[in-house]
């Protein structure tokens with residue numbers, strides 16, 4: 001049994017990574033059907049919620065079915081993060097997570113997200129003050145450092161223990177890498193094995209299969225792993241991972257017919273919870289991955305991406321099943337092809 005503060009998890013916990021414009025309430029609802037152990041909101045700007053910005057306030061809405069859930073905040077000022085954390089606390093999440101890893105230029109170069117890796121005293125002060133300000137466990141998510149020549153994660157993890165933070169997620173890339181190259185899990189192992197680092201370490205970066213997830217736990221010793229991009233258009237991945245840990249068996253890859261059922265279910269929930277236009281548009285990034293890999297499917301994939309009404313979406317999904325329903329993607333298919 002693994003724990004973060006007083007929240008208990010099964011062995012080999014698998015968390016869904018926070019992803020802006022992806023892990024909204026609909027996607028979290030969907031992933032919850034696939035055994036995910038902990039989910040996070042998309043990141044929320046501290047300044048945004050202090051100014052009552054609609055987007056941020058909307059992101060603070062949680063539902064009981066998705067628990068345990070963390071609200072993730074980002075910002076650059078100690079005071080605004082403290083005040084925003086107090087507001088977020090009213091939504092009653094299980095955790096508040098602080099984002100010190102976002103590489104996006106307009107955030108990081110202004111001193112928020114991964115920008116705080118260039119100001120460790122401030123990063124620590126923010127964490128300590130937020131821990132003191134709220135009655136919820138506070139966790140941190142960050143990267144290895146700003147650049148290869150300024151990797152700070154080992155010392156930072158030791159210092160974060162003294163702030164009262166309850167866990168640390170490490171996306172094992174530097175800010176300069178953004179998403180290029182490979183995540184270097186050796187750093188995760190060094191931190192996880194350090195006896196001075198007494199809180200749980202959540203390893204993150206490039207996990208896209210049950211085999212890789214097992215390798216991550218076996219070789220690098222994290223307390224939990226976090227999976228992000230590979231769940232887009234493949235929300236069942238976390239269940240595949242959990243099933244593999246429990247039974248040692250790999251679940252069969254779903255056929256296109258089964259994937260269409262999930263995509264329809266996903267779209268129906270989007271129509272229920274969102275305005276029509278965002279429901280249609282935001283599904284598009286998921287279809288790209290739901291329907292990758294079948295030879296000849298591209299024209300229909302493009303057609304579903306261009307569909308502008310629910311009727312067109314459903315009709316095109318039916319066409320996909322009619323033409324490609326039995327196709328099963330090779331397990332070794334690479335998304336980057």
Ligand SMILES: Cc1cc2nc3c(=O)[nH]c(=O)nc-3n(C[C@H](O)[C@H](O)[C@H](O)COP(=O)(O)O)c2cc1C
Nearest residue numbers: 017018019020042043099171205206207227228229
């Ligand atoms: C579209 C997108 C949006 C993201 N948004 C966030 C975010 O809001 N907060 C955060 O901490 N990380 C964010 N990330 C980073 C992921 O949480 C994760 O650390 C990263 O994708 C590496 O994990 P992966 O290789 O499993 O995808 C985002 C990543 C992507 C691709």
